[in-house]
Amino acid sequence: MVSATVPFAVVQAARSWGCEPMLVQAKKVSPLEPVSRPPGPVNLSPGPNPGSDLQQSDAVSESLPPTLKHYYCLSRMQQKVDTVRRCVHALDAKTVIVFMNHTRQLKDAVYKLQARGLVAEELHGDLGKLARSTILKKFKKGEIRVLVTNELSARGLDVSNCNLVVNVDLPTDSVHYAHRAGRTGRLGRKGSVVTICEESEVFVVKKLQRQLGVQFQSCEFVEGKLVIQEEK
Structure with missing residues (x-):
């Protein structure tokens, strides 16, 4: 099997x-x-x-690749997409998968990222088979820098050179977090997972940290750099 x-x-x-x-x-x-x-x-x-x-x-x-680094940063709901942009630039990530929980959110996020100069596309089940195939080919070739998708659409997605996963919405549990995180850090490569959350959601991140036995470092993006924050 x-x-x-x-x-x-x-x-x-x-x-x-x-x-x-x-x-x-x-x-x-x-x-x-x-x-x-x-x-x-x-x-x-x-x-x-x-x-x-x-x-x-x-x-x-x-099941989590051992080469992964896990981060979380605080952001208001309205600023989460811009936080994605700052995250991508701070980590100089070339191949990025962004996870959101609802399909209806994807298009708006893509528009905002494109308006800020990032080559981004959405991937979801409502797209036709040809459209999905074309987007995936472009993403794997590096013609698309940021792929905005949801959990279901990313099932089985294998992009060996993906170096950053961003959770705009929190996964429902540790299993779903591991599935998302596993899109990067493949074949021994380094990878980063950044979870963007509101202050009221930090307890969920802490719960994931305990369940998975991995360290989530608190961070922020300042002047184009990722800055690790001291835990309170």
């Missing part, structure tokens, strides 16, 4: 399949603990297994 993303419930079920199954990840290979196969069909639904949430969190954390 090969997949870019594997739910933890599937990993659990896989322990009862075949003989001495192996879990192969991008950064390591480890044996799956063998278990006796239960009678009847295998239930892929996560059951009320004590500690399963912790195990799932560990599995998600391990």
